Amino acid sequence: xxxxxxxxxxxxxxxxxxxxxxxxxxxxxxxxxxxxxxxxxxxxxxxxxxxxxxxxxxxxxxxxxxxxxxxxxxxxxxxxxxxxxxxxxxxxxxxxxxxxxxxxxxxxxxxxxxxxxxxxxxxxxxxxxxxxxxxxxxxxxxxxxxxxxxxxxxxxxxxxxxxxxxxxxxxxxxxxxxxxxxxxxxxxxxxxxxxx
Numbered sequence: 001x002x003x004x005x006x007x008x009x010x011x012x013x014x015x016x017x018x019x020x021x022x023x024x025x026x027x028x029x030x031x032x033x034x035x036x037x038x039x040x041x042x043x044x045x046x047x048x049x050x051x052x053x054x055x056x057x058x059x060x061x062x063x064x065x066x067x068x069x070x071x072x073x074x075x076x077x078x079x080x081x082x083x084x085x086x087x088x089x090x091x092x093x094x095x096x097x098x099x100x101x102x103x104x105x106x107x108x109x110x111x112x113x114x115x116x117x118x119x120x121x122x123x124x125x126x127x128x129x130x131x132x133x134x135x136x137x138x139x140x141x142x143x144x145x146x147x148x149x150x151x152x153x154x155x156x157x158x159x160x161x162x163x164x165x166x167x168x169x170x171x172x173x174x175x176x177x178x179x180x181x182x183x184x185x186x187x188x189x190x191x192x193x194x195x196x
Contacts (some may be wrong), residue, residue, distance in 0.1 A: 034104065036077075037061025040096070042104035049086060051108055052127030056083045063102065068093045070181035088126035088136060088158075089174035090185030110138070110174045110188045115195055120163025123151070125174040125188075130156040133180035143169040143192055154179075169194045 032053055035043040037060040049055060057065045062078040071092060074082035086092065089110045096102035111124040125136050136155045139148040140162065152160055154177065164170065173187045 031056060033058060034065075035060060036063045036065060036096075040099040040102045042102070045104045046107070047105075048107040048109065051089065051111065051124065052085065052087050053108075054083050054085045055106060056081050063096045063098060065094050065104070066097050068095060069178050069183035069185055071176075071178055071185070087128050088130075088134070088176040089188040090176040091187060091189075092176075092185050107189060110172055110191055112172060112191050112193050115193055117167050117195055120161050121170075121172075121193055121195065122159065123162050123172060123174075124159045125152075125155075126158040126176070129158050133178060135177040135179050136174060137177065137184070138172065138174045139187075140164075140170050140172050143171055148173075164195065167195050 032047060032049045032055045034047065034055060034057045036057050039061070040063075042057075042065070047055075057074060058081045059077045059079050062076060064076055065072070065074045065082060067073065069092070072084045072094075076098065086106060086108050089108050092106045092108070094104050094106070112121050113124075114121045123138060125138055130136060134156075136152060137150070138152040138155065138160070140151050141148050151162060151172075162170070162172070169192055171190045171192050173190050175187050176185045178184070
């Protein structure tokens with residue numbers, strides 16, 4: 001009896017942990033859910049996901065989820081869901097075409113690994129190479145400066161080796177272009193990395 005009463009809370013804790021892990025987005029890919037409505041809002045309105053994550057909007061009212069740069073458009077829905085995989089870095093604002101002021105944003109960060117003067121930094125701005133109508137821009141600057149320099153412009157590859165001539169702290173950012181619409185996502189959050 002005593003053993004059973006001690007194990008019961010442990011079992012409940014493990015079940016709660018497993019349930020939380022099942023609904024949490026993974027570090028690479030995985031999923032994230034945004035509720036559309038009720039009312040004129042997205043919940044959460046702003047979210048950050050890893051490259052390759054599938055974001056699913058679930059509708060609880062008549063709305064749309066429409067990318068400001070034309071990356072996606074759910075069209076009008078009042079129920080059901082709309083999934084969209086976001087493979088590449090950038091800031092992706094979206095809105096409801098029916099309700100003015102109903103806005104959201106998804107941020108997809110640049111991934112950076114490495115950091116030695118000999119090997120440089122491996123930058124990943126997309127989970128896959130650019131498909132038709134897509135391209136990537138990547139910029140860098142030394143920390144403490146204000147001017148951004150191009151590392152890649154209109155790239156179709158997903159990754160590259162950044163190996164500047166000098167050591168120090170560098171800031172990096174990336175965005176995705178919708179070349180069919182002539183528009184770009186916003187820049188991904190700035191990442192600072194030391195090369196020593």
